[in-house]
Amino acid sequence: EIVMKQSPATLSVSPGERATLSCRASQSVNSNLAWYQQRPGQAPRLVIYGASTRANGIPARFSGSGSGTEFTLTISSLQSEDFAVYYCQQYNNLPPWTFGQGTKVEIK
Amino acid sequence: QVQLQESGPGLVTPSGTLSLTCAVSGASISSYNWWSWVRQSPGQGLEWIGEIYHSGNSNYNPSLKSRVSISVDKSKNQFSLKLRSVTAADTAVYFCARGSGSYEDWGQGTLVTVSS
Numbered sequence: 001e002i003v004m005k006q007s008p009a010t011l012s013v014s015p016g017e018r019a020t021l022s023c024r025a026s027q028s029v030n031s032n033l034a035w036y037q038q039r040p041g042q043a044p045r046l047v048i049y050g051a052s053t054r055a056n057g058i059p060a061r062f063s064g065s066g067s068g069t070e071f072t073l074t075i076s077s078l079q080s081e082d083f084a085v086y087y088c089q090q091y092n093n094l095p096p097w098t099f100g101q102g103t104k105v106e107i108k
Numbered sequence: 109q110v111q112l113q114e115s116g117p118g119l120v121t122p123s124g125t126l127s128l129t130c131a132v133s134g135a136s137i138s139s140y141n142w143w144s145w146v147r148q149s150p151g152q153g154l155e156w157i158g159e160i161y162h163s164g165n166s167n168y169n170p171s172l173k174s175r176v177s178i179s180v181d182k183s184k185n186q187f188s189l190k191l192r193s194v195t196a197a198d199t200a201v202y203f204c205a206r207g208s209g210s211y212e213d214w215g216q217g218t219l220v221t222v223s224s
Contacts, residue, residue: 001170034210036154043203043214044146044154055212087154091209095167099154 002026002090006100012108019075021103023088028068032092035064035073038102039084047086048073075105083107110134112204112215120198120222126191130204130215137180138162142208143187145178147200148217155200159208160187194222 003026013019023033031051036044046055048064051071061076075082088100116128130143137143145157158168160178168176172191180187191198199222205211 032209036211043217044211045214046210046212049210089154089156089210095156095159096169096171097156097209099156101153 001096002029002092002098004088004090004098004100006086006088006103008103009101010104010106012106013078014108015080016077017108019078019082019105021073021075021086021105023066023071023073023100025069025071025090029090029092031067032090033064033066033071034089034091036087036089037082037084038087044087078105110140110206110213112206112213114202114204114215114218116218116220118219118221120194120220121224122195122222123193124222126189126194126198126202126220126222128189128202128204128218128220129186130188131184131186132206133185137182137185137187140206142206143178143180144205144207144211145189146203146205146211148203149197149200152200157189157191157202196222198222 005024007022033051035048038044052064063074065072085102085104087102091097111133113131120126144159160166175192177190201217203217204215206213
């Protein structure tokens with residue numbers, strides 16, 4: 001099973017600033033990596049798939065990069081609605097698909 | 109856009125069977141290949157449970173494989189989850205989702221508590 005590790009656990013950022021979230025895989029997942037946003041009491045929302053492709057309706061301030069074992073989600077200018085928990089997930093080759101433990105983006 | 113809605117008992121007794129259904133609307137279940145279940149324990153992260161192809165092939169999380177089954181009912185445009193021999197550790201919000209590996213459409217989730 002591929003283990004996904006996210007850092008930091010919590011990121012304190014002021015509105016308008018940039019947020020950079022990291023995700024590391026225990027072995028290569030190529031570009032088969034998704035990012036989700038989850039607000040309290042809601043289902044996760046797909047933000048990025050294929051490591052760098054924005055999902056439908058996702059603003060351009062969200063960008064994803066990386067391949068292999070190291071990935072980054074960048075939010076260029078944080079808006080109030082962006083404060084949430086973000087999860088990465090790998091879906092390379094064969095199941096089980098695995099998630100990271102999440103990064104909480106909170107208001108500084 | 110595809111809508112998904114989970115339903116089922118919110119309380120299951122220990123050693124019993126958790127049974128949930130995910131109703132799909134806005135599209136035929138045969139229009140997309142894979143349908144999945146994901147769960148989230150209170151205050152915790154996300155755990156992939158398993159997935160089913162619309163024709164019936166399925167994949168399961170090895171940690172749950174001995175206790176879980178997922179089925180599809182095309183006539184009702186829905187798919188279902190059964191988890192046997194549950195314990196308190198199975199208390200979670202259960203989500204159904206469309207896809208395999210990355211999920212664009214999710215149900216709202218349903219909380220299932222395992223308790224006597």
